[in-house]
Amino acid sequence: MKSPNEINIIKMKNISKIYDNGAVALDKVDISIKRGEFVFIVGTSGAGKSTFIKLLLREILPTSGLLLVNGYDINKMPRHEIPYLRRSLGVIFQDYRLLPNKTVYENVAFAMRVIESPRRLVLRSVNSVLDVVGLRAKYKCFPSQLSGGEQQRVAIARAIVNNPSLIIADEPTGNLDPETSWEIMDIFQRINAAGTTIVMATHDKTIVDTMQKRVLAIENGCIVRDEASGGYGYEA
């Protein structure tokens, strides 16, 4: 079932999502995202961005259509394969979602521990990703001792520690000031340059306009714009 060598890491064909209350969140969406791309998903609140991301994580199922993520057929995959799909992805949220009673090191190591990685590998990988996000020195700190930007960097370290081929970020800079946001984007660009695909939902006009990456604009559940190197396109 899984064929990770496809060129497209995400493929949506005629994807619709209608919730139980009748709300149409996505309406016949057709897109594909190639391996190594950096894609912004933009659109107003309630346009369908969250649904888009939840579908990729297989938190919800599409009502109709074909959805392939990293070689997994989301509709057909059995429940017990969901953890393996998620191991091939890294997820980052607006609110960081760190464990408050665990240190920086433990928070990152947690992602490896729950998939039963060998201890020596955990030590090596966690130190290496803490280097990537520049937090090696603060490995003993608890999240409450860190700034928002630092917490989000820990979350990024946790997302990349298992070497996923796809990073899904849902408004990762939503709670951060512009300067800190750029630090985060800088890390994303480096991760992307190393070959990891990044799909990022955002409201941040400046970031989208400056980075000039591929932009998918969602409105009322439809993709209204797909530009190879576009701007935000809305007034912020």
Added chain:
Amino acid sequence: MKLRTTEYFVKEVAASLKRNNWMSLASIGTVTISLFILGLFLMVVVNLDRMASTLESQVQISVYLKDDITKKQTDSLEEKLSSLQGIDTVKYISKEDAMKRFSERLGDQKYLLSALDDTNPLPNAFEITVKDPQLVKTASKEVENFPGVDTAVYAQDVVEHLFDLTRLVRLIGLSIIVFLAGATIFIISNTIRLTVFARRKEIAIMKYVGATDWFIRWPFLLEGVVLGFIGSNIAVILLRLAYIALTQKIYDMMTFFPLIPLYPFLTYVTIIIILSGIVIGALGSVISIKRFLEV
């Protein structure tokens, strides 16, 4: 399961028991109380059951013989009775034996017999016991038709009431046990639910980074099992003390009361109660975590 994962689970359980110390104590307490009551009922039911079957098996049919039959007829009757199906023992009681027994039973009131002068109004008789108490009724009917038999009587009411009573005790005991088991599962599942709730963010993160359902479930299952195990062990200690004290008291008053001897009975009770504690703990946690896994 890998060793370091097991180590991780054990740490998680210890931390969780410590974090919810009061709730943990409360659930251990409820497990103890429930299983103690459950165990008491079990002991009472099993003992009553045994008492009933002892009494049942002691029910005998008295076959009174006509006065005018010969020794030869008596012998052939004995043979015939012995060859009946389901008959356990056949014992001949001559009228002299019967008189002797009767006078012994009268004790201090033996003087009453002097009113009979030297006549003996008691008939010769056979006392027969059957293997299955259910057979008493049919056997006595059959025997009454044998030649030379006057009447065959047994304690009909006693036997039938005994059957009703044992059935009732079993039924009540069983319903109470089922009810208590349900209540205990409910209480444990609530305790585990607190742990699950306290760790719901952690569980969500575990799901996002690709932990399997079983990996997430294990620590909670283990916590439930530990609570059930500790609670049931305390219950077992209390039950053992209670049963030993109780049998002692009863034997002091009634030496031949048909109680079940301490061993191996207490060993069986221990095994049953501890296994129940473990199963109840596991069930409780499985119920409470099911909902939280749907991420």
